Amino acid sequence: MTTPRDTPASRRVRANGDGTVYQRKDSRWEAAGYVLAPGNTRRRVRVYGTTRKEALAKLTEKIAASNRGLPVPSAQGSVAAYLTYWLENVAVHHLRENTHTRYTTCVHRYLIPGLGKKKLTKLTAKDVRTWLNQLRTTCQCCTRRIDAQRDQPRCCAAGQCCHKLLPPLTLTYIHSVLKSALEHAVREEEIPRNVARNVRTGTPRPRRFEPLTTNEARQLLAATRGHRLHALFELALHTGLRKGELLGLRWEDLDLDAGTAAIRRTLQRTSAGGLTTLPTKTRASERRIALPSRCLHSLKLYREQQQREREAAGTTWQHDGHVFTTVQGRPIDPTNLTRAFTTLLRKAGLRRIRFHDLRHSTATLLLEQGVELVVIKELLGHAHIGVTATVYAHVRLRLQRDAIDTLGTALVGRETTETARSDGDEPPPCTALVR
The missing domain is CATH 1.10.150.130 (Tyrosine recombinase, N-terminal domain)
Structure with a gap:
């Protein structure tokens, strides 16, 4: 009578669902069993090992992963x-x-x-x-x-x-x-x-940028006076709109009586479609912002100027509703706007910066004026306030000095108060010091 102990290892009967393990003619061990496959189906897989224990361990691992709901990979390519x-x-x-x-x-x-x-x-x-x-x-x-x-x-x-x-x-x-x-x-x-x-690659340091100071911003605005796109540069510096959002503005998006602008689209140049109007960068970028009175005045003057250009162009005018256009009424290429901006920086005697740094300058100048971070976040169209806090975490030296001076004044005032108390009579215990 043959007992299970006397049965060869390659012929032992395993429990239902545990698969089979046997030795091949080339002396390797092969284990086969059914596992979960894509599409909620089951597939028979085979694994190999130099020993029975190794092959059985590989099969057990695959069956355990299958029981946890992980399907066996189906990709065979590179x-x-x-x-x-x-x-x-x-x-x-x-x-x-x-x-x-x-x-x-x-x-x-x-x-x-x-x-x-x-x-x-x-x-x-x-x-x-x-x-x-x-x-x-x-x-x-x-x-x-x-x-x-x-x-x-x-x-x-x-x-x-x-x-x-x-x-x-x-x-x-x-x-x-x-x-x-x-x-x-x-x-x-x-x-x-x-x-x-x-795999962790580490958090890289954000790109350093040098936004315009208050005096530099005034120099730039002074240099744009008389320029055909003065309203665009003034709007960029006062609102922090992206380049594509500025060029994608249409007159229907502006309510000059109420003093608001609806940011709904952006203008980009693509390799296939050329100048293309697309939705805003994110859903949070679609927003309504308030326009300052100076920008409203500049936009009204620009609209009158655009009407004169339309009359001068005659039949060559090709207007499709954009606010900022060329002399012929076509949308402005973002690259051409960058060239014009670089020329204005040179004319104003300012250091060379990117057009996008006007957006950073707006946020930094607002922070210096004590504007709340949540207001800046809504104005710039960031999806989360954490993005605003991370990008504009830098504080100018003047703000640091103001903060340190405020603390120093408080500490000096405290010491002066304590000295005055020690020189004179102590106040009654029930009296509260009011500053």
Whole structure:
């Protein structure tokens, strides 16, 4: 009579649902069992090991994950194949054209050359971390073969590496694109988890910007007087609107009698559609703001000027309702506005800044005037007040000095009061000191 102990290990009967384990002719051990698959179906999987214990452990791990509701990965292709699929079939429908272009550049320049050959199901957090560390310390002239595109050899081709490393913000952006792609792979049950989320790249320092001071802002406004787009620059500095929001304004969005403006759209140049009017950056960016009296006066004068230009242009006038247009009535290209702004800075004798720094200048000047952070958040159209607090956490030296002087005055006043008390008679215990 044969007992279970006498039965060979490869023929022992396992419980129902535990799968089977047996030894192959090549001496390896194979374990097979049914696990959860995408679409709420079940699929038979096979794992291998050099010993029975190793193969059984692999199968047990897969069955345990299946019992927790994690489907077995179905992707069999490489990371490069999935990233290409994600860009062409998923991201293109959820991102703006310019954002999709930046994602595509990031994928083809960094992600596919670095991780593209790995199997999607085999990608680990260690692989991502190792690749990011290598990207952080590798000269881009060498990695991207920039030397080969130059007429004369430089950097690594000449034996003198310039150590052109990627900025921390760029590394964080590359990491975020990879996380977005893998997150969708998890959502489609291609992989069980997003391994890129387990990698920490650190929080990069925000980009430093030098907003205009009060005197510099006055110089700029003085330089814009007499300029055709004086109303635009004045509105930008008083309200902090983005460049695209300013150029996307239509006369129907303005209520000059009530002194308000409805921010509903933005104007951008895309590679496919040219100058295109799009919805605002976020839902919070769609807002109604109050206009200062100076801007209302400038806008009324600009509307009269635009009417004279329309009469002078005659049949060549091509107006579609935008507030700020060219002499022929067409929308203003954002690049041309940047050129005009740079010329005005040079005329005013000011340092060169970005047009977007006018937005930072507005917020900083409002903070200096003691305006509440929540009011600035509503004016700028930030989604959360934490964004406003983070971006404008800097405090000018004058504000620091005012705060320190206020504290010093309070401390000196306290000492003076205590000295006066010690010199004279003590006040009655029931008397409260009123300041």
